[in-house]
Amino acid sequence: MRGMRGSGHRGVARRRLRRWLLAAIGVLYAASIPWYRESGAAPQVWLGLPGWVTVALGCYVAAAILNAIAWWLAEVSDGGRDEGR
Amino acid sequence: MSLGTLGVIGLGLYLAGLAGIGEWARRSRRDATPADHYLAGRELGVFVLFLTLYATGYSGNSLLGYPGEAYRRGFSWIMSTGFMLAIVVVYHGLAPKLRPIAIAGGFVTPGDWIAHRFGRERAGRALQIAVAVLMVAALANFLFAQLKAMGLLAAQVTEGIVSYEVGVGLLAAVILAYETLGGMRAVAWTDAGQSLLMLLGLSALVAWLLTAAGGLSALTADILVSRPEAARVPEAAECANWASSIALMGLASMVYPQMIQRVYAARSGTTLARSFALMSFMPLLTTTTVTLIGLAAIPRFADLGDVQADRVMPLLLGTWAAADPHFAAAAVLVFLGALAAIMSTADSVLLSLGSLMAEDLLGRDHRAAETTLLGKRIAAAVMIAMAGLALVARNITLWGLIELKMELLIQCVPAFLIAIHTPRLRAGPVLAGLLVGTGIAVGVGLGLGLPRLAGVHTGLIGLVANAAVAWGGSWPRTRAGRVRTTCPTDR
Numbered sequence: 001m002r003g004m005r006g007s008g009h010r011g012v013a014r015r016r017l018r019r020w021l022l023a024a025i026g027v028l029y030a031a032s033i034p035w036y037r038e039s040g041a042a043p044q045v046w047l048g049l050p051g052w053v054t055v056a057l058g059c060y061v062a063a064a065i066l067n068a069i070a071w072w073l074a075e076v077s078d079g080g081r082d083e084g085r
Numbered sequence: 086m087s088l089g090t091l092g093v094i095g096l097g098l099y100l101a102g103l104a105g106i107g108e109w110a111r112r113s114r115r116d117a118t119p120a121d122h123y124l125a126g127r128e129l130g131v132f133v134l135f136l137t138l139y140a141t142g143y144s145g146n147s148l149l150g151y152p153g154e155a156y157r158r159g160f161s162w163i164m165s166t167g168f169m170l171a172i173v174v175v176y177h178g179l180a181p182k183l184r185p186i187a188i189a190g191g192f193v194t195p196g197d198w199i200a201h202r203f204g205r206e207r208a209g210r211a212l213q214i215a216v217a218v219l220m221v222a223a224l225a226n227f228l229f230a231q232l233k234a235m236g237l238l239a240a241q242v243t244e245g246i247v248s249y250e251v252g253v254g255l256l257a258a259v260i261l262a263y264e265t266l267g268g269m270r271a272v273a274w275t276d277a278g279q280s281l282l283m284l285l286g287l288s289a290l291v292a293w294l295l296t297a298a299g300g301l302s303a304l305t306a307d308i309l310v311s312r313p314e315a316a317r318v319p320e321a322a323e324c325a326n327w328a329s330s331i332a333l334m335g336l337a338s339m340v341y342p343q344m345i346q347r348v349y350a351a352r353s354g355t356t357l358a359r360s361f362a363l364m365s366f367m368p369l370l371t372t373t374t375v376t377l378i379g380l381a382a383i384p385r386f387a388d389l390g391d392v393q394a395d396r397v398m399p400l401l402l403g404t405w406a407a408a409d410p411h412f413a414a415a416a417v418l419v420f421l422g423a424l425a426a427i428m429s430t431a432d433s434v435l436l437s438l439g440s441l442m443a444e445d446l447l448g449r450d451h452r453a454a455e456t457t458l459l460g461k462r463i464a465a466a467v468m469i470a471m472a473g474l475a476l477v478a479r480n481i482t483l484w485g486l487i488e489l490k491m492e493l494l495i496q497c498v499p500a501f502l503i504a505i506h507t508p509r510l511r512a513g514p515v516l517a518g519l520l521v522g523t524g525i526a527v528g529v530g531l532g533l534g535l536p537r538l539a540g541v542h543t544g545l546i547g548l549v550a551n552a553a554v555a556w557g558g559s560w561p562r563t564r565a566g567r568v569r570t571t572c573p574t575d576r
Contacts, residue, residue, distance in 0.1 A: 048301030076354030
């Protein structure tokens with residue numbers, strides 16, 4: 001069964017979705033760092049934390065969920081036939 | 086009953102439990118081969134694999150160093166949640182490709198990949214040795230940090246009844262005993278129990294801290310009053326350091342030998358993927374929690390020095406235990422949870438060190454039972470040496486040790502991550518790149534005393550130069566560079 005998971009149209013769709021998830025994680029990482037805010041500014045408090053910290057944490061929560069889905073979709077074979085090509 | 090007495094009883098029970106698991110693992114072993122000793126016969130299921138990945142990834146540095154760093158740097162230390170998550174993200178680039186090759190080739194150590202990928206080239210063996218030397222140096226540093234943290238905690242939980250020196254010696258001996266007896270099985274099973282203890286302890290501590298502070302909003306308000314700069318939007322250099330830390334930790338942790346060996350040790354590829362999926366949530370539960378613990382210390386303790394900041398967690402636990410006699414037992418539980426985290430990392434590091442030195446450095450056969458015995462002897466010698474060092478060199482911060490380890494490890498990335506995706510990469514240029522990158526990391530970082538340039542880790546700058554040399558030197562493609570990113574059929 002496991003060997004069939006990655007084959008055919010469904011396998012291609014899974015790989016494509018996984019790539020999109022990883023790209024979205026990259027975007028979330030870029031958004032988590034407050035490089036776009038005025039440095040040294042006094043923070044607004046959102047949900048009990050400085051706003052820029054809440055945004056960073058929110059990005060990491062979203063990234064963790066997307067990453068878990070990406071691993072769930074990952075095809076990690078034990079077969080070993082020309083996997084590296 | 087005092088915290089110290091409770092601590093001695095708790096520590097005794099905990100160590101007896103570890104010894105019991107070690108003996109249970111010894112009886113479960115199938116043979117004396119390196120694959121059985123170092124990889125538990127490649128039979129780790131989702132639950133144990135997930136917990137051993139977790140316990141191995143979260144160490145004394147995470148539990149003691151990170152609260153200290155959050156205390157020093159303030160809210161920007163939320164970056165630690167990002168970089169711990171980056172480890173699980175970056176593994177997408179390595180594990181799915183490495184796993185099938187490793188299973189087909191019967192790999193035991195990271196060096197088996199190097200031998201498989203570059204073994205037919207003249208510089209292949211030299212590259213394998215260079216990678217092993219870097220890994221051994223990084224792991225020895227890591228083991229030293231764990232031993233230091235174990236001694237600190239043992240002294241703290243027993244209120245000095247067990248001294249720092251006795252704590253280091255006793256705990257090092259216990260780890261060596263159960264690991265020698267049961268190998269990876271003992272390490273993984275103790276890791277599983279230690280992970281649960283760690284999670285329980287951290288949850289209890291953060292619940293108390295937030296309750297005592299009057300909630301998250303009140304804690305933030307207290308920090309804004311006592312140290313407002315800790316909550317301000319970080320400067321550009323701190324943002325650069327944030328990005329650099331994510332890249333450094335994510336990439337360097339990917340080539341942790343003990344993590345790579347867990348990729349080999351999983352029962353199946355699906356087991357491995359499920360374990361990594363679960364691991365995605367652990368930075369939120371653990372690193373965010375220890376960051377909050379460090380932040381909670383800001384209004385409580387003013388002006389702790391750099392070395393003292395590593396003691397934020399023990400100081401908080403001491404305060405907690407003193408607040409109410411009923412909290413003392415809970416504080417002991419947290420102490421033991423932290424100790425468990427440290428010991429679980431130390432045992433994994435030690436196991437990897439033995440196999441790396443016996444097989445990758447000394448070139449012994451990865452299928453022979455004699456190699457296992459040699460690995461055990463080497464592990465014992467390394468443990469004794471590092472324990473001795475931990476007794477004399479105490480004035481180094483844990484975070485400083487982590488950064489040094491990462492700057493070295495990250496130079497191995499081209500030999501794994503780039504080599505597995507790039508068939509034309511050759512051993513000679515990869516070796517040259519590794520030497521250049523290490524030279525920059527060590528020369529600029531340690532020699533010139535500049536661990537970061539404009540917030541960017543020198544190890545990361547070294548990696549860019551390293552990858553450029555490896556990539557550029559492998560052009561044009563040669564016959565030797567065309568082979569071996571595929572599964573072995575001739576081993």
